[in-house]
Amino acid sequence: MQRLSIVVPVLNEEEAIGIFLQRIVQVIRKIEDLDYEIIFVDDGSSDDTSRIVHKAHAENPAICLVRLSRNFGKEAALTAGLEAASGDAVVPMDVDLQDPPELVAEFVRLWRDGYDVVYGQRIDRASDTGAKSGSAGLFYSLFNRLSSLRIEPNVGDFRLMSRPALEATLQLRERNRFMKGIFAWVGFRSIGVPYSRPARAAGTTKFNYWKLWNFALDGLTSFSTVPLRVWTYVGSVVAVISLLYTVMIVLQTLLFGRDVPGYASLMAVVLMLGAVQLISLGIIGEYLGRLYIESKQRPIYLVREQVGIHGQVQAPHSLPAISAAVKAGE
Known part of the structure; x- marks a missing residue:
């Protein structure tokens, strides 16, 4: 039986986790001959995010947690989740349901048809403000003009990667991580699945325009001279x-x-x-x-705690003493 890993970076998302799990588990269980794990990566949350994931794990062992020692940023949290994944394929996605869980079934079908990478491509961003959608379009256009590497417009982290594509992605160890560029640089046989981007189901976005500007700057300087x-x-x-x-x-x-x-x-x-x-x-x-x-050469992230992880987060990036102390305290 094939195994699918869902990787979900979260930061103060206590309101969205329950809604997300209800939707994604329902979708995955309808896919034939597919085992699964859902890995939440807590990127230094200050609310009850980790406690809620602990509770969900007690009810469903397929729900796992990687808890980082502090906030390292979404790109580092996503990397931690990808390294912890043990599946034959992995799907990184957001917890706010702006990445529709129902598309995962189509991702899996195309993966089984022979594609190594199946990415979601947003054709409708009506849920975003005009300034955000306009600036995003400008960034994609500017990036593709300045860089020899092309990234598909309106494509985020929401995608399925086969195990070979994932292993290749994890070989890129730069500290200033621009995952959209890393995914594109790796290559492999790819196909897009168009979808309309809905509004957030719960909670509020953790990105403001200043963070988005710095994120864009990281992308341009990481893949273009x-x-x-x-x-x-x-x-x-x-x-x-x-x-x-x-x-x-x-x-x-x-x-x-x-x-x-x-x-x-x-x-x-x-x-x-x-x-x-x-x-x-x-x-x-x-x-x-x-x-x-x-x-x-600092580690990309540090792990405080792992719960239910079947894969192996790289040893230099973990804090076994802290994890042991946390488990002992429980």
Whole structure:
């Protein structure tokens, strides 16, 4: 019998877990010859998220928990869940039901037909605000223009990956993780399943526009060096303009004489070049900062507690002493 792992990163989602489990379990149990596990990754919740998952595990041993030592971010939590998965295929998805559980059955069918990756593609984002859907479209367009790697527009983490595709994905160990890019970089035989994105079933989103901006910045700098390369061209253009302007001034001085230049034009040139230099230094700093973080080789996440896990979260990323203390306290 084949085994499917559902990976669900959560942060303060006590209101949504029960609704999600009711829907997803009902869907999976209708799929023939399929065993399953549902792995919740608690990314440092401050509410009763972990307690609710504990209770659900007591009622259904297929429901598992990986509890991180603090909030590491969704990309790290998703990585922890993927590493803990023991299934022949794995489906990462959100707990808020904006990733419809009913699509999992279609994912499994296509996987059994021979596809290694089956991804959900949002064709209707009416549940999102105009600003969010517009900025998302702009990001996908910009990313695909700047990067040699193409990611499908309106495709998130909601997808099915076969075991070979999952193992390949887990080989990418960078600390600044942009999972959409990582999934696309790995490749494998893929197919999309279109769907309309519904509104959240419960709770509130944990992403604000500032976090989304930083997330987009991580994506661009992780899979493209164009922002660095562009300043070579900017510098070349400015150098050519400066050379031409210098030649013009020399010729005017030799032929006609020239008065002392005005203060306004001088300040305009100084401020323009200063702004260009600061912007270029900022972009270089973004890449240097990421090199600095990568050079430390810190673990992507730390695990405080595991409940019902059949797979193996990598040993360097766990805290056995803390887990033992938590279990002893229970």
